[in-house]
Amino acid sequence: MIKKYLLAPGPTMVPEEVLLEMAKPIIHHRTSEFSNIFANVREKLKPVFGTKNDCLLLSGSGTAAMEAAVVNCFSSGDKVIVVNAGKFGKRWVEICKSYGLEVVSIDLEWGRSVKPEQVEAALIANPDAKGVFIQASETSTTAYHPIKEIGNLIKLFDSKLFIVDGITSVGVVETKMDEWGIDILVTGSQKAFMLPPGLSIIALSDKAWSFVEKSNLPKYYLSLKKERKSQSDNTTAYTPAVSLIIGLNKVLDTMMNEGLENVYGRHELCALATREAVKALGFELLAKDIPSNAATGFYLPENIDGGKFVKFLREKMGVTFAGGQDHLKGKIVRISHLGYHDIFDTLTAISALELGLKYFGYNFEVGVGVKAAEEVIFKYKVSKL
Amino acid sequence: MIKKYLLAPGPTMVPEEVLLEMAKPIIHHRTSEFSNIFANVREKLKPVFGTKNDCLLLSGSGTAAMEAAVVNCFSSGDKVIVVNAGKFGKRWVEICKSYGLEVVSIDLEWGRSVKPEQVEAALIANPDAKGVFIQASETSTTAYHPIKEIGNLIKLFDSKLFIVDGITSVGVVETKMDEWGIDILVTGSQKAFMLPPGLSIIALSDKAWSFVEKSNLPKYYLSLKKERKSQSDNTTAYTPAVSLIIGLNKVLDTMMNEGLENVYGRHELCALATREAVKALGFELLAKDIPSNAATGFYLPENIDGGKFVKFLREKMGVTFAGGQDHLKGKIVRISHLGYHDIFDTLTAISALELGLKYFGYNFEVGVGVKAAEEVIFKYKVSKL
Secondary structure (H helix, E strand, O other): OOOEEEEOOOOOOOEEEEEHHHOOOOOOOOOHHHHHHHHHHHHHHHHHHHHOOOOOEEEEEEHHHHHHHHHHHHOOOOOEEEEEEEEHHHHHHHHHHHHHOOEEEEEEEOOOOHHHHHHHHHHHHHOOHHHHHHHEEEEEOEEEEOOHHHHHHHOOOOOOOEEEEOOOEOOOOOHHHHHOOEEEEEEOOOOOOOOOOOEEEEOOHHHHHHHHHHOOOOOOOEEEEHHHHHHHHOOOOOOHHHHHHHHHHHHHHHHOOOOOOOHHHHHHHHHHHHHHHHHHOOEEEEOOOOOOOOEEEEOOOOOOOOOHHHHHHHHHOOOOEOOHHHHHOOOEEEEEEOOOOOHHHHHHHHHHHHHHHHHOOOOOOOHHHHHHHHHHHHHOOOOOO | OOOOOOOOOOOOOHHHHHHHHOOOOOOOOOOHHHHHHHHHHHHHHHHOOOOOOOOEEEOOHHHHHHHHHHHHHHHHOEEEEEEEEOOHHHHHHHHHHHHHOEEEEEEOOOOOOOHHHHOOOOOOOHOOEEEEEEEOOOOOOOOEEOHHHHHHHHHOOOOOOOEEEEEOOEOOOOOHHHHHHOEEEEEEOOOOOOOOOOOOEEEEEEEHHHHHHHHHOOOOOOOHHHHHHHHHHHOOOOOOHHHHHHHHHHHHHHHHHHHHHHHHHHHHHHHHHHHHHHHHHOOEOOOOOOOOOOOEEOOOOOOHHHHHHHHHHHHHHOOOEEOOOHHOOOOOOEOOOOOOOHHHHHHHHHHHHHHHHHHOOOOOOOOOOHHHHHHHHHHHHHHHH
């Protein structure tokens, strides 16, 4: 018997009560019953996005919403700046290039967070750039970029949009779209929203909507103008992912019930405990500047093959971590703190990590990781109960 | 958000796939569809009981099956020997006395396992005794009694039955009913069979069935003769707990799939890891002679109120342990290893125990319990993967 622990940065575990909600008989989407749920979801998303504007739901994973951001707000030949600090930064580059945009890429070593000054320099060097694309949390490197500070910079330019991939940050850390000057914010269902994949959410500022009017890129399924019209009437342009939206309604209730501050605090605590455990075990964090609270990546010793390590834990011990992507493949491990994840998931992650390390011959004192994690958890949570 | 971890010795956690099986639309019990499932369950139970005889299913919890053992095989005024070493030994005494049996009680300090010589002495002192009642695993003290050895003793007496409460031993440790001379073996659904409570199972040897013919105690719902007749035809005398039986069918498949040896080994491993952790934390095990692999009980320091401790872990941290019963109330904690429980449940249990101990001011080095548990788990499991 192997119990399964899904501790990779998405898809994440789904709460039992949400699974049960989604397992109820399917309802039709062109009904007042669905429209009521849909209206509720749209309202409840706003505080999580930190916006007064519409949060539009798309049936598609996070990449669909990223593409929607590009094709709805830009035109062929537009110059844009992309912070490229990992696999998902690279995805912004690829999407933009696919549609004929001219990309000025701020290339960073994987694991680094961009400095606001670097963005400022790019803006100064490229006065004709129409927007800045970034990840809030770059899932491939588990680094966080200083979104608030960069947003405050870009706010000063009427002619530029600030487009943020919040796929592993919305619902993980406080995100104040309106206040921070984020013009487009996208996220997906399978991360902090603890749902199965298949649903993404996108919100646009008034400035971004003004760009929509000028965009000449081809689009049909991802047309946000059409979605905004339909969704304002609490329906969707095309068939929506009904059960995921019903699940999201339940998830948002549980998040509101827990309190957004507590949701963010829980992610922060599990992330901090994991970072301290990983350091106590003698490893170097992948995120050099600002580690993300969505997941923690670290380098394995050179004599351990990360691919084999992750496979062993998944297949033999039931614990799914993520390995590295692209040039980090086989070199790192990433442990998620996302969504339906509590302190005992973190402690399970660290115990599993220790057992795996011992199996792979790493020389360390068994228990030091868990001890470090328990001390963080005691200090910031249990002692305050 | 508080995730729930049910780590008390029953009810135990139910596997998701079993919950889903039981959530399917209910079927009628007087159908060939149900009879087929019922026939399968009856066959699959036999290796777990270690018997070639019928395993009868009763809709009622374990105590119902205990009562069935008494009322079907004995008569008013019969003398019986009861090994009374905890709350459930006391239950045998109470049931027997309720029906006018004369009880010779072998009273033991809670936490002790009976010695075969003590049973032998009682048999010699009471040649007219008709049976010996015992728990295999006394859940209230987490002690195991040497069933095999006692069975071999009683085998020598044609005129006596050996009645074993296997509620927290069947499915936990190897139990060879026929080979060990057990005449009546009972168990419940909510322990090693990882189901919700409400179903119990009882098997009788040929010798026990011959006692049934002579019993004069009143019975109706618990009449085993009537049940045997119905269940031989793959139906039940009264309405059965349909969904629990369907769940049991699924559970038995998963147990066979895992392999009974592996099921027993898993319980043994989690129990051993917990015992080592508890000892490393400086505590004394409640079970003095033979600790049960179903659960581990230990004494808390005198200045920690066990009731408050268990309540804190359950309500504030989501982790349900059991406290003590009767005179041990407030003094001990019992951690289960039963059923749908794996190494990470054990490690969660130990982490939660450590965090709780620190909260309650116990002076120890955080992490020593988990370290001890991890070392056991590595030695006996992970290193062999």
